[in-house]
Amino acid sequence: MSRIDDLPPLRDVIARHDLRAIKALGQNFLLDLNLTARIARAAGDLSATTVIEVGPGPGGLTRALLAAGAKHVVAIERDQRCLSALAEVAHHYPGRLTVVEADALDCDMASLAKPPTRIVANLPYNIATPLLITWLRAEPWPPFYNLLVLMFQREVAERIVAKPGSKAFGRLAVLAGWRTNAELLFDVDPRAFTPSPKVLSSVVRLSPRAAPLSCDPAALEQVAAAAFGQRRKMLRQSLKSLGVDTMKLLDTADIDGTRRAEEIDVARFVALANAFTAMRVAAK
Numbered sequence: 001m002s003r004i005d006d007l008p009p010l011r012d013v014i015a016r017h018d019l020r021a022i023k024a025l026g027q028n029f030l031l032d033l034n035l036t037a038r039i040a041r042a043a044g045d046l047s048a049t050t051v052i053e054v055g056p057g058p059g060g061l062t063r064a065l066l067a068a069g070a071k072h073v074v075a076i077e078r079d080q081r082c083l084s085a086l087a088e089v090a091h092h093y094p095g096r097l098t099v100v101e102a103d104a105l106d107c108d109m110a111s112l113a114k115p116p117t118r119i120v121a122n123l124p125y126n127i128a129t130p131l132l133i134t135w136l137r138a139e140p141w142p143p144f145y146n147l148l149v150l151m152f153q154r155e156v157a158e159r160i161v162a163k164p165g166s167k168a169f170g171r172l173a174v175l176a177g178w179r180t181n182a183e184l185l186f187d188v189d190p191r192a193f194t195p196s197p198k199v200l201s202s203v204v205r206l207s208p209r210a211a212p213l214s215c216d217p218a219a220l221e222q223v224a225a226a227a228f229g230q231r232r233k234m235l236r237q238s239l240k241s242l243g244v245d246t247m248k249l250l251d252t253a254d255i256d257g258t259r260r261a262e263e264i265d266v267a268r269f270v271a272l273a274n275a276f277t278a279m280r281v282a283a284k
Contacts, residue, residue, distance in 0.1 A: 004033050004067040007092055013058045014194070017085045021057075021195055025079060026124030028193040028201075029057045030151075035192050036064035039203055042185055043120045043149045046070035050113035052145070054104045054121040054131065057082055059089045061122055066093045074112045078103045104131060110144035117144055122151040125197070129156060129172065136175045137217040141208070148180070148206040157184050157202035164265045170231070171224040177266040178213065178220060180206040213270045220273040227261035227269070234258050239272075244279045252278070 010031045013019070021027035030036055039061060043051070047069045056062045056075040059082075065073050066089070075086060077099060090097040100112065105127055109119070123131060128150070135148060152160065161182045162168035176182045185203045190196040223242065230238035236257030239246045250257045252275035255268055 004037055005063055005092065007063060007089065010058055010060050011194075013085050013088075017058070017081065019058050019081055019085065022079070024126075026126035026128075027055070027057060027079070028122075028125070028195065028197050030060050030122050030188075030193055032192040033060065033064065035188060036061045037068065038186070039120065039122070039149060039151070040064040040068040040070075042203060042205055043068075043118050043147060046118070048116065050074060050115075050117050052076065052109055052113055052117060052119045052121075054119070055124045056086060056099075057122075058085045061120070062086065062089055062097065065120060066096055070096070072096050072098070072113070074098045074100060076100045076102055076104045076107055076109075076112075105134075110138075113144075115144065116146050118147040118149070119145050120149045125153055128152050132160070132172075133175060133221075136179055137221070139217075141179065141212065142210055143208055146208065149185075149203065150206070151188065151201050151203050153197070154187060154200035154202045157204050160184075160204055160206075165262060167262070169262045170228045171221065174224040174266055174269045175217075175221060176206060178215065178270060180208050182206045213267060215270045215273050216277050219277045220269060223273045223276055224261075224269055227272075231261045234260060235264075242276060244276065244283075249275050249279060 021029055048071055050072045051065050051070045053062055053073055053075045056077050062073055062075050083099060083101060086099045090099060158168045159170055159172045160176045161184045162173040183205050185205055188201040226241045227235060227238050234257060235250060236246055239249060247257060253271040255264060
């Protein structure tokens with residue numbers, strides 16, 4: 001394991017501050033500094049960028065981001081036990097690290113950093129998907145961030161980058177594909193973490209599209225949830241849960257009702273969402 005700074009090894013930091021990972025917080029600390037440096041590099045040139053990190057824990061990725069030249073890092077951590085370890089990192093990189101004690105799910109991240117902003121994080125598994133959906137639904141668009149580099153369980157990562165026709169293609173892929181270009185970069189072995197999770201993890205990079213197809217995010221999410229909620233059924237059946245005239249909805253979106261959810265692309269889902277929105281407005 002290579003050194004990226006003069007701070008103590010992460011295992012020593014964890015032992016000294018008694019930072020045993022808490023399962024209820026979704027904590028799996030990434031100790032391999034080679035990997036944290038690789039994640040930081042995946043975010044590109046950070047010299048003029050403020051990076052928001054969620055769940056820094058003992059600060060392994062935080063250190064890598066700062067060592068890679070990030071102009072400033074805003075680390076959001078809800079676990080009070082980690083604050084003293086992060087304070088040591090802040091002391092080592094004076095003026096470049098701000099630690100915010102907060103629950104990321106309740107945090108107004110757009111207000112925490114001046115643009116340009118990127119979000120780079122080894123996300124706690126239990127809040128990873130809700131956070132991503134929040135970022136994908138951000139308004140106005142383009143959003144306050146210009147890049148997401150995030151760690152997920154491998155299964156979730158595959159659902160984010162999935163294409164139509166694949167078994168992994170679903171609601172998450174529709175939302176991610178609508179507003180971003182999403183790519184799976186590399187896998188991370190469970191042994192790189194403490195404690196070791198029972199699954200592979202993967203790093204995903206999402207680049208916001210400057211001008212995605214116009215659509216109400218809530219409507220798109222609702223249509224996708226209905227379609228994939230009964231993914232083995234034809235759309236003319238699965239979309240009945242939306243409470244509108246299903247055949248009219250499909251005709252307006254110019255979609256064959258005998259097709260199944262995984263067979264239509266993101267643009268068709270946007271057309272469905274727009275037709276759904278128009279029908280609800282007309283019904284008022």
